[in-house]
Amino acid sequence: MIRGFIGWPLLVPLALLAGSGAAQSGPRPADPGSARTALQQALAAQREAEARGARLEAEATRANEAVEKTAREAAALAARIQQSEAAIAASEARLRIVTRERAIQRQRLARMQRPLVRLTAALQKLSRRPMALSVLRPGSLQDLVYMRAVLAAAIPQVERRTASLRAEIAKNRQLAQRATALIDRRRADEAGLEVRRKQLAALETRQRLAQRQASGTAAREAERALALGEQARDLDTLIGQLDEIGNLRQRLAALPGPIMRPPRPAESEVMNSPSAPAVEGVDRPPGAYQLPVAGRTIAGFGAIRGGGTQSVGITLAPRASAQIIAPAGGRVAFAGPYRGYGRIVIIEHGGGWTSLVTGLGRVDVQVGQQLVSGSPLGIAAARSPAVTLELRRAGEPVNPLEIMR
DSSP states (O other): HHHHHHHHHHHHHHHHHHHHHHHHHHHHHHOOOOHHHHHHHHHHHHHHHHHHHHHHHHHHHHSSHHHHHHHHHHHHHHHHHHHHHHHHHHHHHHHHHHHHHHEEEHHHHHHHHHHHHHHHHHHHHHHHHHTTTTHHHHHHHHHHHHHHHHHHHHHHHHHHHHHHHHHHHHHHHHHHHHHHHHHHHHHHHHHHHHHHHHHHHHHHHHHHHHHHOOSSHHHHHHHHHHHHHHHHHHHHHHHHHHHHHHHHHHHTTTTOOOOOOOSGGGTTTTTTTTOOOOOOTTOOOOOSSSSSSSOOEEEEEEEBOOSOOOOOOOEEOOOOTTTOOOOOOEEEEEEEEETTTTTEEEEEEEETEEEEEEEEEEEEEOOTOOOOOTEEEEEEEESSEEEEEEEETTEEEEEETOOOO
């Protein structure tokens, strides 16, 4: 009777110890491949923006004219903002990876602790048996010898399992420290991002004031562009009309002599003459072409969209309120809201090349403004942002990836 009482609580914990290894081989969480892919993309975008920012800062230092210097300073600040956004995205991806590792670690700790807790409870139950019973009851000394032999075999197992458990607890503590450090780093990056955004806003304000003082026709040109947008039946028509005006403007600029430019190039009699010079360099793409924002690709060039139409651009899903830049240098032909596309910007690059950027939450440029590659255009929407880039050559869509370096 006494042997059964002593043997049963010892055999059960030992069986649990023996089977705890099988209990640890449960289902594993899915591999966080998407988080690691996001981390690699964010690090690549961070390196690219950092290099671009350094290059633009050097160009701004070498620039002699105030207008060019300011434009390149703004582009450099926009690159630094995109660098900060990529750093935040990298920190968030690392944090997702660490959080997932901690979740797996907690599951593993729970499986390891379960048999040890049961064994400890059984040993505590045996320890409550008074020592006097070993003397008063027959067979107690023999049972005591058996119990000591069993404990001598069980204690090394307990020590080994508890040592492994302590190592897992230490690893979990390290993961918690990494998560805290990543959160602190993200907060520092967010603070730096806010500072750079304020610097860019102040620089853009000075830039607008200088442009208003230098040219009084910018407002009238912007009004004509908006009126043209209201009259155009669709976006293709608007781009075609803007291309015609841009080609006429380029041909007027190529005329010799101090000829006055008419306010409406389409009404120029000089341009309607057969001796008007032709536009050259139509086949030469704009240099240093790049994506306007970093983000996950929603639709590639030529993809079939929901309505059965074919995409003629690249649609990206950036961070909320992400900085959007000019894919290449040029002149702003249209900037503002357009039905069905949100706020858009159309840039004339010269030589018959035109870029269209749609899905902006805020536009920071105006019609007639000259841009360098990387100049800030505005920011993405605060909710469900989707930015589309379209590149056209003489009105025909071209895959932007084909001319990117």
